Amino acid sequence: MASDHSRLTNALEPGQLTSETQRPLPRRELGRKIVALLVLLRIYVIIAIPVVCYAFFHAVLAGK
């Protein structure tokens, strides 16, 4: 078992082991500007999706 483990650690980087990747990374502090940009893009998507839906139904009805 020990020799299997050492063969693994020789072939993989420590950060590649499943036990390591399951340890969560610390949360990052997002600055105000970044949060504002993320919120802006989220609003962009929330506005855009209904427009796309409108275009889709318009195309479907036009095709009938």
Add this chain to the structure above:
Amino acid sequence: MPNVMARDRRVIRKPPGARRGEASDVTREDILRADDRRKVWATRAKGGRLRLLWLLIGPGVLVMLGENDGPSMVSYATTGATYGIGFFIPFILLTFLMAFVVQEMTVRLGAATHRGHAQLIFERFGPFWGYFAMGDLVAGNLLTLVTEFIAIQAGGLYFGIPPWVSVACGVALVTASLAYRRYWTWERAVLALAAFNLLFIPAAFFAQPDGAALARAIATWRPLPGGITIAFVTLVLANVGATVTPWMIFFQQSAVVDKGLTAADLAQGRLDTAIGAAVAAAAAIATVVAAAPLFANHIDVTNFASGADFATALRPVLGKAGATLFALGMIEAGSVAAMTISTSSAYAMGETVHSRHSLNLSFHQGGLFYAVAIVSTLAAAAIVLIPGAPLLALVLTVNVIATLLMAPALLLLLLLVNDQEIMGAYANGWLSNLAGGTIAVLIAIVGAIYGVITVFPGLLGN
């Protein structure tokens, strides 16, 4: 190859008092990944560059050819049928250059952090932004999966295969590919299938394209018949959505991690992505060229319901052989994308809920992972079989949605790849940031223009 199953049972038992990182924490994924990595290290030691590329190629080619999916090939065919050989030829090359810039960042992220994209978003930015990103991905992936089965169904219809049979075969193919329980084998099988995306190239030759016109289009970005119209903006957006979509970011990063790439493999990872982009661009342009005769003959494609209609309409021009290649290409496009997109959803879901997520897992250990892939596939297949579903409208709309969802996905990608704490020396330089930022801004602008002219069509005077 060692007896993995016996070893798996032996190492999973955790002795009392065992500490993290000890032999008891080693899993089947680790063992299989290590087996793959030993081959890479041995090849690197021997200096076998071609064999090294062969071992490391995969995520980049798969993601690029996977993005040449059903709706993408229909978008390219619609482009060729509407505009012929002109503006969109160099534009498509530009979109694949954009795709390379974006996807190269995911290779670096995966190789440097050994974590998937969804996992990084949740861990670094928290669940609030994580669930938004996942919501975009799940919605986009489900809609896109539906369109993949539309492509499979359309290709089957050309050959007279009933829709339920071709859709069932598609579901069986996706499910069977997961049965390998070995990332390497899954990757090689899907790569072999993805090679058939190149069928569009011989199909294009049947159209007897004018080489001089092609060269002139690449050099001058002309002609653009009809100028800038709603149809033009829609196709621009659809073609962008045919090459850069959120699922590609999530898939390639997770595949890089599952394959076990490290920073030492970045050169091959970039080459893998570049080769994928080049091959996919060739197939995309070939599709435009193959459909261009419809433009030359003034065939109206606005009422085409699926890719099968394109193949049928092209038969008088391309001949039976050319049209057959086109239809087979549509089936391949839908099949490969169904496999990669369903796997993308499975990776992302596993990373989100902290459950095991790898194509190296047994069915017992990876129950949720495989269930997500299979259930999403079944749901998409069922939707396609609903009588009277508006198929072509859905196909073109999905690429537009993918483009719109790309802007926030790109911002999250840029934030992660600039995160010095996790990327270290592999964080973005100014050039990568300039390129990535420009792409994000352009996509957002084009999406906004689409929104405005959809609501106010009179703005363009048509």
